[in-house]
Amino acid sequence: MKIAPVTERWNEGERDWSFVENAAPGIKAWEQREGIILPADYRAFMLSYNGGSVYPRLFKDNVPVGILPGTDQVSYVDRISSWKNVEAHWRGEIYGAGLPPRHLLIGDTPGALQILMSISGNLTGKVCGWVHSTNTWGTDGNTELYQLADSFNGFLRQLYDDGDQSDYEDWYLPAYRNIIKEFTIG
Numbered sequence: 001m002k003i004a005p006v007t008e009r010w011n012e013g014e015r016d017w018s019f020v021e022n023a024a025p026g027i028k029a030w031e032q033r034e035g036i037i038l039p040a041d042y043r044a045f046m047l048s049y050n051g052g053s054v055y056p057r058l059f060k061d062n063v064p065v066g067i068l069p070g071t072d073q074v075s076y077v078d079r080i081s082s083w084k085n086v087e088a089h090w091r092g093e094i095y096g097a098g099l100p101p102r103h104l105l106i107g108d109t110p111g112a113l114q115i116l117m118s119i120s121g122n123l124t125g126k127v128c129g130w131v132h133s134t135n136t137w138g139t140d141g142n143t144e145l146y147q148l149a150d151s152f153n154g155f156l157r158q159l160y161d162d163g164d165q166s167d168y169e170d171w172y173l174p175a176y177r178n179i180i181k182e183f184t185i186g
Contacts, residue, residue: 001156001183003052004176006079016179023050023083030087039125041186042106042117042152048183051082051107055171056161061113061129062146068112068131075129076167077115077159080107097136100145103128106152116145117152127155156185 007014008021023046031037038046054077061068061075068075081089088094089105099105100116106127107115118126127149133142149155161167 001159001185002055002180003049003183004055004173004180005049006052006082008084015175017181020050020052021082021084023047026083026087030083030090036119038119039117039152042125044186045080045152045156046083049080049181051080051085053079053171054156054159055168056159057171058160058162058167059148059155059158061109062148063113063129063131075109075111075113078108078110080115081105095132095134098132098134098142100130100137103130103145105130115148115155125151127152153185 005015005017005020007019009019027038027043027046037043057077058074059077061073063073063075065071065073086104086106089099092099094105102120103116103118105114106117109115112131114130114132116128116130118124118128126147129146129148131144133140135142137143149158
């Protein structure tokens with residue numbers, strides 16, 4: 001797999017790994033404050049990369065036809081969220097009470113589908129899709145999660161490109177040339 005950094009001020013020239021914030025202090029503080037230990041695979045990824053733009057990035061979203069635009073049930077990861085962004089969602093700064101309880105918003109797509117990870121009991125580590133809403137979770141149609149994988153690494157393993165690698169052409173930016181890192185899934 002490949003990954004490129006996503007920085008706070010990418011459009012202002014922060015276009016290399018030196019601008020990626022160290023996630024370790026924030027993760028440690030959050031784990032202590034919440035009494036929750038992140039799943040090991042996700043934690044390792046965040047400590048290494050603090051989110052980013054991954055390739056390949058296509059995945060089967062398992063959302064029933066008619067809920068999202070299109071008919072192929074395929075979405076793509078726009079980015080894996082930085083820890084700062086994950087925490088902002090956890091605090092309710094973006095979707096308020098709409099985010100399902102005991103879930104971290106760990107990534108997004110260009111559309112309405114968000115990528116979540118459960119941090120609840122025996123569901124901890126499972127990755128699912130959620131059609132975002134600011135309606136309080138459990139009300140007004142904000143009631144469905146769509147299973148994507150049993151773990152973060154399992155989710156990454158499912159990512160693919162079409163045979164002609166056409167999605168690589170959409171993912172790759174000339175600015176990535178010298179900053180792309182190769183990584184293997186544990």
